[in-house]
Every structure is written in C-alpha cells, then in structure tokens.
Amino acid sequence: MIRHVLLRVLQLVPTLFLASIVVFFIIVKAPGDPAQITAGPEATPEQLAAERARLGLDKPLAVRYAVWLSDVARLNLGYSLLARRQVTQMIGEAVPQTLRLALASMTLSILIGFPIGIVAAVRQNSRLDAAVTGLSSIGLAVPSFWLGILLILLFSVRLHWLPPSGVGDPDEGSLYNLRYLVMPVVTIAASNLAVFARFVRSAMIDALAADYVRTARAKGLGARAVVVRHALKNAMIPVVTILGIQFGRLLGGAVVTEAVFAYSGIGRLSVLSILNRDYPVVQGTLMLVVCLFLFVNLAVDLTYGYLDPRVKAQEA
Amino acid sequence: MATSIPESRPKRPERPPAAARSTTVLRRLFGERKGAAGSVCLALFILVAAVGPQITPYNPIELHLDAQLAPPSARFWWGTDELGRDILSRVIYGARVSLAAGVLAVALAGVVGVATGLLSGYLGGWTDAVISRIWDTLLAFPAIFLAIGIVTIIGRGYLNAVLAVAIINLPTFARLVRASTISLKGKDFVEAARAIGAPSGRIMFKTIFPNCLSLVVVQMAVAAPAAILVEASLSYLGLGSQPPTASWGNMLTAAQSYLYRSPTYGIFPGAALTLVVIALNYFADGLQDAIDPRRTRAGARMS
Numbered sequence: 001m002i003r004h005v006l007l008r009v010l011q012l013v014p015t016l017f018l019a020s021i022v023v024f025f026i027i028v029k030a031p032g033d034p035a036q037i038t039a040g041p042e043a044t045p046e047q048l049a050a051e052r053a054r055l056g057l058d059k060p061l062a063v064r065y066a067v068w069l070s071d072v073a074r075l076n077l078g079y080s081l082l083a084r085r086q087v088t089q090m091i092g093e094a095v096p097q098t099l100r101l102a103l104a105s106m107t108l109s110i111l112i113g114f115p116i117g118i119v120a121a122v123r124q125n126s127r128l129d130a131a132v133t134g135l136s137s138i139g140l141a142v143p144s145f146w147l148g149i150l151l152i153l154l155f156s157v158r159l160h161w162l163p164p165s166g167v168g169d170p171d172e173g174s175l176y177n178l179r180y181l182v183m184p185v186v187t188i189a190a191s192n193l194a195v196f197a198r199f200v201r202s203a204m205i206d207a208l209a210a211d212y213v214r215t216a217r218a219k220g221l222g223a224r225a226v227v228v229r230h231a232l233k234n235a236m237i238p239v240v241t242i243l244g245i246q247f248g249r250l251l252g253g254a255v256v257t258e259a260v261f262a263y264s265g266i267g268r269l270s271v272l273s274i275l276n277r278d279y280p281v282v283q284g285t286l287m288l289v290v291c292l293f294l295f296v297n298l299a300v301d302l303t304y305g306y307l308d309p310r311v312k313a314q315e316a
Numbered sequence: 317m318a319t320s321i322p323e324s325r326p327k328r329p330e331r332p333p334a335a336a337r338s339t340t341v342l343r344r345l346f347g348e349r350k351g352a353a354g355s356v357c358l359a360l361f362i363l364v365a366a367v368g369p370q371i372t373p374y375n376p377i378e379l380h381l382d383a384q385l386a387p388p389s390a391r392f393w394w395g396t397d398e399l400g401r402d403i404l405s406r407v408i409y410g411a412r413v414s415l416a417a418g419v420l421a422v423a424l425a426g427v428v429g430v431a432t433g434l435l436s437g438y439l440g441g442w443t444d445a446v447i448s449r450i451w452d453t454l455l456a457f458p459a460i461f462l463a464i465g466i467v468t469i470i471g472r473g474y475l476n477a478v479l480a481v482a483i484i485n486l487p488t489f490a491r492l493v494r495a496s497t498i499s500l501k502g503k504d505f506v507e508a509a510r511a512i513g514a515p516s517g518r519i520m521f522k523t524i525f526p527n528c529l530s531l532v533v534v535q536m537a538v539a540a541p542a543a544i545l546v547e548a549s550l551s552y553l554g555l556g557s558q559p560p561t562a563s564w565g566n567m568l569t570a571a572q573s574y575l576y577r578s579p580t581y582g583i584f585p586g587a588a589l590t591l592v593v594i595a596l597n598y599f600a601d602g603l604q605d606a607i608d609p610r611r612t613r614a615g616a617r618m619s
Contacts, residue, residue, distance in 0.1 A: 018453040026468050141593035143545055145552045145565075146586030149572055153582065157575050164575075252460035256549050260572070270461070271553050274468050282468055289461050 005302060012294050020072065023286045024065050027279040037081045037277060077284035082276055087284040090269060095288075097167055098258070098265030102250050104181060105188035112189070113196025120197065121204030121235075122227055132197055139194025144187050144253055148260035151183045165262035184261045188253045192246060199242050200235065207235040237308045244300035248293050344606035351602020357595035365411040372405035376562045385578040394584050397567070398574055403581065406562035407588050413563040414592060417478050417547040418540040424482035425543075426536050429489025430528075434520040436490070437497025444494070451487035459484045463546060467555045474563070477556035481543045492535055496528040530607050537603050541596035548589055564589045 027034065035051040036043070043051065052058050056067060071078065077087035120132035156164035168177030207213065208231045216230045255267030262268070266285055273281035346352045364371070373393070374380075380392075380400035388395045394404040436444035454462060466480040500506060501524070509523045550556035551565025559566055564585040571582035 014449070015452050015456050018449060019456045022453060022457075022465065026465055137594060137597060138590075141541070141545075141597060142590050143548055143552075143586065143593075145549065145568055146582070146589065149568060149575065149582045149586065152572075153575055153579050157579060248458035251458045255460045255464070256552065259553055270464060271555075274464060275554060279468070282465075286457070286461060286465055289458060290456050293458050294456055 004305075008298055008302065012298060015294065016290070019290045020069055020287065021065070023283050023290070024068055026283055026286070028061065028064075034081055034277075034279060072287060077287070078280040080273075080281050081278045083278075087280050090281060091266070091284055091288060094264060094266045094269045094285075097263065098251075098254050098267065100181065101184055101188065101254055101258070101263065101265060102247075104185045105192060105253075106246075106250060108185060108189040109193035109196055113193035114200050116193075117197040117200025118204055118227070118232065120201045121208060124205060129201075132201065136194035136197045139190050140198075142190065144191060144256045145260050147190055148183065148187045148257060151187060152260075155183060167264055180261075180263070184257050184263050187257045187260065188250060191253065192250065195242065195246060195249070196239075200239055203235040203238045204231060206238075207231040210234070237304070240300060240304050240307060244297040247296045247300075251289055251293065341603070341606045345599075345602045348602055348605065350598040351606065354595045354598025354600075354602055357591065358599050361411055361592055361595065362415060364408055365415050368408045368412055372402075372408050374402035374405045376405040376409040377401060377560050385574055385581065387578065388580055395578065395580050397581060398570060398578075401562075403567075403584055406567060407564070407584050409562040410564040410567060410585060411588065411592070413474070413557055413561065414544050414548060414589065417474070417481065418544040418596070420478050421481040421485065421543040421547065422536045422540045424479070425485035425489050425539065426532055428482075429486050430493050430525065430532055432486075433490040433493025434497055434525060437494035438501060438516065438520050438524065440498075447490070448494075451490055454483065454487050459546065460549065463550060464555065467550065472555050472558065474551075474557035474561065477547055477550040480550070481546050484546070485539050485543060488539065489532065489535060492531055493528055496531055497524050500524050500527055534600070534604050534607055537596070537600035541593045541600065544589070544596070545593055 035048055035055055035057055038055070039047050039051040049058075056064055059067075068078075075088060077091070079085065080087055080090060083090065116132050120129040123129055152164045155162040162179050162182055166180055168180040170177075208227075210231075212234075213226055213231050216226045221230075251267070254265060255271060257263070258265045258268035259271055266289070270282055270285040270289075273279070273285070344351075345355060378401065380386075380396060380402070382400070383392065383396050384400040385398055386392055386396040386400070392402050392404070394402075394407065397403055397406070432447050436447040457465065462484045463477070463480040466483055467476055470476045470479065497520075506519060506523055509519050514523070547556055548563070548565035551563045552569050554566070554569065556565060557563040559570070567585040568582060571578075571585065574581055
C-alpha cells in the first residue's frame, strides 16, 4: 500500500515539472517589462539595465528557469514587484481566507446537496424529484458573479443585513467576521451543491436498480435499511470521484467569488496581480494551486481505490 | 433498414453502429420536453443575436447624457447605464459576444482536438506519449486558473479570452477522439482500408473520423455552455472583452459599482447569461439522449 502511494506521488513529478515550465513562461512571455515596473516609468536606460541585472533578466532563459525552479523548490517565490514583499508572505495571508471559504462552502454543499440528491433518487419521477432536478440545473447555470450581485442587492442594498464586501476586521469577534463569510460561501456553494445533488441522485438511482438492492428488498428488509445500508453505501463510491473535480471547481469559483465580494483570498490575489502585472505573485499562486489540485486529485484517486477494491485490482 | 443477406454471400466488413440519422435525432430532441424547450430558447437567442442591429432601440454605445442610470421606463425599457447607454440594446449586442465566444471556443477546441486525438490514437508510440503529456499538463490546472495563466501570457482581450477558453477545453476533445480512435483502429473496416493501401492520413480523416463525429458534436454541445460562462467570467474579471464593447460580463462589472443607485442595472445582463446557459445545457442533454438513447445520465459536467 505504501509502495503504491509513493509510486503515485512519484508519477506526479513529470506533470509538476511540465506545469512549472508553463508557469515560468508567464513571466517571460507576458507583456510588460518587470524591470520597467520596479524601476518606475522615469528610469534612465542605465537604471533599467541595472534593474534587469538585479532581477536576473539578462541571463539566458534556461538559466533563469533553473534558478527560478530551485528557488520554488525551496519555497522561495521571490518578491512582489509592487508591494515589495515576499510572495510567500502574501500567499500565506491569502491561503487561510480561501481555505475558510472553500471548507465552509464544501460543507454547506455536501450537507444540502447529498440529502436532496438521495431524496430525489428514492422518489424518482415525483414532483419533489422534478423540483430538485430543476433547481440543480438553475444552480449549474447561474454565473457566480451574477448570483453574488443578486445576493448583495437583497441582503446589503435592500435589507442591510450583511456587509457587501471585505473579509472583516481581525480585531472584532468571530461572530462579527462571520457576517462577511455568509454571501461568498452561499455563492460558491450554490453551483457546487447543484453538482452534488445531480451526481448523488444518478449514483443512487443506479444503486437502487442493482441486484443486491433487489435481494435486500426480497429478503424483507425495510425501505430505510435498503436505502441507507445497501444503496447509499455503494452509491457513495462513484461520488468520491467527483470530489477532486469539485475541489478544482471550488478554487475556480473562489477566483470569481472573491472578486465579487472583494474577499482577499488566493483568487483575488492572482487576479489583482495579473491586472497589476505583478508576475512573481501570479506565478506563486499558480504553482500553489497546481500543487494543491494535483495532490487533492491523487488523494481522491487513492481513496477511491481504497473504498472500491475492484479499482485497485484493475490497476495492478 | 432490415436488409436480409443470403447466407452464401461473403460477410460484409463489420461497420460501426450507424449514427442515427439527423431527422431521427431532431425528432427525438424535440420529443422530449427539456430538449425542445432548450432548443427553442437557444434558437430565439441566436435569432436575436443575428438580427441584433435591426431590433435594438438605440445604438449600444450611444450616450444619453440626460438619462444616466435611469430606471426602466417607456423610453428605455431596461433603463440606462452609468454613461446613459441603453441597457436593452447592450444586452442584445452582448448576446452576439457571448454566443460567438461559445461557438468559436468550442469549434477551435474541436478542430484541434480532433486532429491531435486522431494522431495520438492512430499513430500511438512517442507521438501519443508527447501529446498526452501536454494534455496532462493542461489538466493539472483548475480551468479558471489555466485561463488566467494563458491570458497573462497572451494578453487580455476578447479573442485572447476565447483562445484561452478553447485551450482549456482542448484536452477533453483530444482524449475523447483518441480513445475512440484506438477502439476503431482494430475494426475490420479500418483494417480493410489499410489492406488496400490507403495512406495513414486518409484512414484517419476519411475512415475513422466520420465514425467519431457524433461524439465530437455532442461534446461540443456539452462544452459550449461552460465555455460561455468562463468567457463571461473572464470579462467580468476584466481579462476578457474590454469596454466599450457590450458584453454581459463587463456590464455586470460596471453594474456592481452602482448597485445602490441603480439596482435594476445588474439584473438583465445576468439573467440573459443564465438563460442562455440553461437553454444550452438542456439542448446538450437532449442532443446526447437523442443521439444515444441508451446513454446513462451522469450528473457532473462543466468541471
């Protein structure tokens, strides 16, 4: 088992390596001269040349890539061109905010999405089922930035219940700061729980049609026991596979949602850095996101193999 | 098509299951409620986008300085924006931007995906290894982040955003065509083409490609709504289409600054976007069922 896990981790290395080349090229190919940005618009050609040498921009590409990669491997992501702060420090401040958002919305969407998906499957083709399916197709289609704007219109502009933007004030109590989390969490959860509801529903429908469920019914088990002990347990196995995809969606959703609510997490950091041409920060956030995404997907794969021994047998 | 072949005749080379005829597909698509509703709604949007300039009450970039952020009225049905431009006219022009983005991105991803998928599936070996590594690399990024990275490299703007959306969709098309090519490669009709000495290019594009066309068409329909959403998101973030072009994404960015003064401004562009995506999702679902009625409905899409 440990060998299997190590092997899978090793298999990530080439992908990470290639992804790092893509991320590195952002700074090379991106329009705008980093030296010009740090030296200011009125720098003389000599000052510009000195700034280029300081940033290492005068070296050949391969050398620059090697230097950059070894820095990244040692978690040194360089300095922001604008804020004159370490990129790791800026990312370190943004990550907890995004994680809080991601965990809260993942919890909310599982808590709502799973039960309604199960109920819709058990009462397939009922009016309730139609409502769940209909709502989930709306949830899938509503762009998060529009949903965010609608929530702000209702809860901030009209009702004055919640603050329209920001992450709160660390000096205030957690209950005060919780108010800043409500709308972003709901915005991200909306599309997420729609996916969960749909997926759980179809997995449950498949499971309920399986032979072992018929057997369980035939031997006289109660409806609740059949659903919970037999169908649900097996339906959860395919559901695990979408958790990784959903995690990627969650990070993507965070980019847009954080922009809507001026919520200072990883997504907003990367978008602001692009708009400001602060490339080291863009590179740092992208590398972090890629690592997170790859490892979460690996973890999901391994869990899947653990839950369903048939998968591992196929791989071997 | 019940043609009975006499026993004595040599067996015809095995053909893949014939793709459903287009009239059958249309009948099945419209036979189902959601598929029909989605198709009709989509057709309406396409019509509005096509005749846009003829039906807009005003020029979408014409300023009415006497009526800035005006609420809906008889003069401006959906109100005006911060520069006094007619919102209804801008939403109609936005339909062109969004629909064109979806079509362009998906077509580009489809064409390049088909070509690379055929190559890696048919040739195999190192061609396949190299191409597959590229898709693995692209798939290592969550979609929006990949789009952001690409836009950083090639610059902001509408066409660049569309190109970014095409690239994030590429691996799906390429892998789909690759898998289907590999399974078709061993079939008799492909062997037959090879036996009569047809060149590889001809076998790939004339023999194999027509047999995975329906898969590609369905995938295009499935990918289009997500592509439209991503392009609109990029515009909203300021990375896609730029003002003064009227796109639903950048209209919503502007609307957000005036929520307190003009609450209706932000409603219409978003509603139009949502409606298009719902219509496209229903259409894609219906099309999938119509082409392959045995398909099991899996829920996850738009990853």
